[in-house]
Amino acid sequence: MPSDSRTSPPARPMRADARRNYDRLLAAAAEAVAEQGAEASLEEIARRAGVGSATLHRHFPSRQQLLEAVFRDKVEALCARAADLAAGPDPGRALATWLRAVAGHAVSNRGLATALMRGAHDPTLGATCHAMITNAGAGLLARAREANAARPDVSITDLLTLVNAICLTVEQEPDAAAHADRLLTLALTGVHPVAAPAESGPHPADATKQNSLPSGSAMTWNAP
Amino acid sequence: MPSDSRTSPPARPMRADARRNYDRLLAAAAEAVAEQGAEASLEEIARRAGVGSATLHRHFPSRQQLLEAVFRDKVEALCARAADLAAGPDPGRALATWLRAVAGHAVSNRGLATALMRGAHDPTLGATCHAMITNAGAGLLARAREANAARPDVSITDLLTLVNAICLTVEQEPDAAAHADRLLTLALTGVHPVAAPAESGPHPADATKQNSLPSGSAMTWNAP
DNA sequence: ACAGAACCGGAGGGCCACCCCATTTTGGCG
DNA sequence: CGCCAAAATGGGGTGGCCCTCCGGTTCTGT
Secondary structure, eight states, X not given: XXXXXXXXXXXXXXOHHHHXXXXXXXXXXXXXXXXXXXXXXHHHHHHHHTOOHHHHHHHOSSHHHHHHHHHHHHHHHHHHHHHHHHTSSOHHHXXXXXXXXXXXXXXXXXXXXXXXXXXXXXXXXXOHHHHHHHHHHHHHHHHHHHTTOSOTTOOHHHHHHHHHHXXXXXXXXXXXXXHHHHHHHHHHHOSSOOSOOOSSOSSOOSHHHHHHOOSOOOOOSSOO | OOOOOSSOOOSSOOOHHHHHHHHHHHHHHHHHHHHXXXXXXXXXXXXXXXXXXXXXXXXXXXXXXXXXXXXXXXXXXXXXXXXXXXXXXXXXXXXXXHHHHHHHHXXXXXXXXXXXXXXXXXXXXXXXXXXXXHHHHHHHHHXXXXXXXXXXXXXXXXXXXXXXXXXXXXTTSTTHHHHHHHHHHHHHHOSSOOSSOSOSOOOOTTGGGOSSOHHXXXXXXXXX
């Protein structure tokens, strides 16, 4: 790849009206996808943008490409976050925090998880976002592994698949964020009891508190 | 609710031709769903069954009801399996085995996971399969919890959601079964490295007494 | 055999993705 | 400034899907 950054380094810098319509479409798509998820009607998106449907299909030949464009900035933010976290002192916690952040973005931006997963298994153009996320996470996982905070046999793809799977199926529930976080915690820490399972403790000192409620739970998957 | 058992005790036992078409539709649906997943075209199903589309909609007013009918026997098998496993000596392992079985059915029967999850959050008629599975699993989980082989804060719904989430997103991959099993293991045991990677060492029979060692948990949850 | 109930399926409406091509808009150049 | 070819547009057509009416057909009890 020629390795550029921005939208694209067009040999011919896109005509003014084309760019205008492109931007309108992007905005309309963001809106519609936020409301109706990744399967929002393309025609309605075009309609909202005040543009013919043919124009939409010309700018974004596939739904996937549209989604990628819509979520590009969110994905970049996530990658930046990964870079930040990579500087921290606790690789295990950093990875966990980042995965949680991914989940957070996925639930608060309907369609993101879908876009990511579709990019994962579609060799068709537009797998860029998936690749970006994967790269960003790979670094975090590598450090966690070195610090012996993650099994050597787990790949970043596994982890991200899990996160996306959770977010995908929880996406349309009322309190998606809480549920996703809860399930993610479960997946990261395992099902087995973590510590002395105090049942009737009237004092939810530490463990019990996290047990009963989803909460952010800063708990890493380390046994306390 | 009158709550009966078998398929249904129809006051009027269904006319012969109606039953014939019903069966044809079911067979065609099973075929189409196996090939194309839960979103298979209803019209094509009717077409394959050699039946007008109106007939399909008359017998199965919603897609969900069709899916439920298609998968009913698989779900019953799964419930039976749960009952079998409940008799075993090791509740923790029984639960894990059963969840794996659920995953196995879900990956080898496209659309099952979808049907189950849709039934979960749709109050519309046809949530029977989801309820059956949930009930079956609840018993297993209760025993596992008593044996201290599962955290008290995890619900059967969480577990099944996780299983279905994994199967759903892995469903259309080439080696879905292997991948699903892999991710399920990961989710059940957690990401943290096991202290002593399963070596030739004999099982500590009393791993249930585990207090602080993650290794015990990994053992408990490993595949049979 | 007959009448009425149960059942069927073609036709049609509303919506959608995608494509073709006549028409309009841009932007560089004389 | 005006011209014109290339770039971009969008109305309309095609084919598919889901779902519902409704006139015609088939079954079943007597």
